[in-house]
Amino acid sequence: MxxxxxxxxxxxxxxxxxxxxxxxxxxxxxAREAGVIWAGLFTLGVGFGVLVASDGLPWWLAPxxxxxxxxxxxxxxxxxxxxxxxxxxxxxxTTFLVNSRHLFYGLTFPLHRVxxxxxxxxxxxxxxxxxxxxxSTKDPASLSSSRILWTQLGLxxxxxxxxxxxxxFGSTLLGGRGALGGLDFILxxxxxxxxxxxxxxxxxxxxxxxxxAAAAIAWLVAPGSMLLVAMTSYAVSLVVRHRLGLRxxxxxx
Amino acid sequence: xxxPGYVAVALGVAxxxxxxxxxxxxxxxxxxAGSSLLDDIGRWMxxxxxxxxxxxxxxxxxxxxxTHGLPELAGIAATVGxxxxxxxxxxxxxxxxxxxxxxxxxx
Numbered sequence: 001m002x003x004x005x006x007x008x009x010x011x012x013x014x015x016x017x018x019x020x021x022x023x024x025x026x027x028x029x030x031a032r033e034a035g036v037i038w039a040g041l042f043t044l045g046v047g048f049g050v051l052v053a054s055d056g057l058p059w060w061l062a063p064x065x066x067x068x069x070x071x072x073x074x075x076x077x078x079x080x081x082x083x084x085x086x087x088x089x090x091x092x093x094t095t096f097l098v099n100s101r102h103l104f105y106g107l108t109f110p111l112h113r114v115x116x117x118x119x120x121x122x123x124x125x126x127x128x129x130x131x132x133x134x135x136s137t138k139d140p141a142s143l144s145s146s147r148i149l150w151t152q153l154g155l156x157x158x159x160x161x162x163x164x165x166x167x168x169f170g171s172t173l174l175g176g177r178g179a180l181g182g183l184d185f186i187l188x189x190x191x192x193x194x195x196x197x198x199x200x201x202x203x204x205x206x207x208x209x210x211x212x213a214a215a216a217i218a219w220l221v222a223p224g225s226m227l228l229v230a231m232t233s234y235a236v237s238l239v240v241r242h243r244l245g246l247r248x249x250x251x252x253x
Numbered sequence: 254x255x256x257p258g259y260v261a262v263a264l265g266v267a268x269x270x271x272x273x274x275x276x277x278x279x280x281x282x283x284x285x286a287g288s289s290l291l292d293d294i295g296r297w298m299x300x301x302x303x304x305x306x307x308x309x310x311x312x313x314x315x316x317x318x319x320t321h322g323l324p325e326l327a328g329i330a331a332t333v334g335x336x337x338x339x340x341x342x343x344x345x346x347x348x349x350x351x352x353x354x355x356x357x358x359x360x
Contacts, residue, residue: 036343068264069268074271078267082263085255088259088266091263091266092266095267095270096270099270099274099275103274103278104302105275105278106275106278106279107282108295127275133299133303136302137299137300185324185354186346187310188325189328189329189349189350191307191309192310192336193342193345193346194307195300195304196336198303200340201300202296204300207297207300207304211300211308212308214301215304215305215308215312223312226312230305235298238293241297242290
């Protein structure tokens with residue numbers, strides 16, 4: 001009787017296990033988590049496409065730039081500089097200054113979770129702010145290779161498709177752009193949510209305080225290049241904090 | 254339309270610099286591998302970076318506009334409130350954005 005009960009119990013357990021829904025595919029998982037952000041990037045992409053078209057550039061430049069450069073703020077600047085026929089050196093310096101903040105992303109991005117040479121190369125190419133923010137704040141062990149790649153492909157694809165739509169329907173959308181107004185708030189909400197989640201994960205008031213101070217100082221001192229100045233000063237503060245921490249532990253030892 | 258050759262070089266230069274900036278730290282990381290500094294950076298960088306990106310978005314709000322930035326501030330308040338309540342990222346982002354867009358249209 002007892003063995004019967006245990007066998008029934010184990011059979012029920014097996015049944016329950018097989019009745020559990022199959023693990024969602026990595027694409028579905030990525031879409032569930034980042035779909036809203038894809039929508040946000042799509043609307044921003046439309047804005048970019050409209051800008052390209054309204055600046056008198058051919059419509060296909062919008063998806064071409066968005067697909068091949070995939071760096072939001074630099075793309076907006078680049079279009080203005082191309083229209084003004086800015087010197088290539090000025091374009092190089094601007095790109096370098098605006099995108100230098102990416103220097104800090106690779107250090108902690110979970111690239112080791114991505115399999116294959118091509119996958120890793122794509123992951124590095126498509127390492128935008130949103131990809132870094134969404135993926136580096138997660139436990140790397142919980143991320144599969146295709147989940148990372150789908151997340152980035154979704155960001156990249158929606159940005160480029162948005163630019164295509166904006167470039168093609170530029171003049172028609174120009175009037176309707178007001179309807180899309182406010183949707184770029186999605187990215188603000190994303191970073192607010194990720195900050196709250198990261199803080200809940202590691203209650204680290206020093207990190208949050210140092211980052212806020214770095215952002216505030218950069219905002220006051222260099223509003224034009226706030227991100228770069230803030231990220232650099234925060235990185236410097238990390239090294240200082242690390243050194244102080246080391247010294248403290250050595251003293252303890 | 255500016256000269257195609259100029260556009261191609263301009264875009265090519267921007268791509269080369271951007272990809273280099275994105276790839277460079279992965280090589281530096283190899284040199285730092287196993288160091289306690291890299292461990293600390295891994296612990297502290299993500300939270301600092303997302304906080305800076307959030308504050309950057311706040312800094313871009315146009316407080317001088319006719320709406321005085323009220324839609325965005327209401328949206329941030331809604332995002333924080335819903336996220337503290339339900340801890341569901343997608344729900345919080347949608348709720349905040351809906352509030353932001355709704356207040357924009359009301360004003």
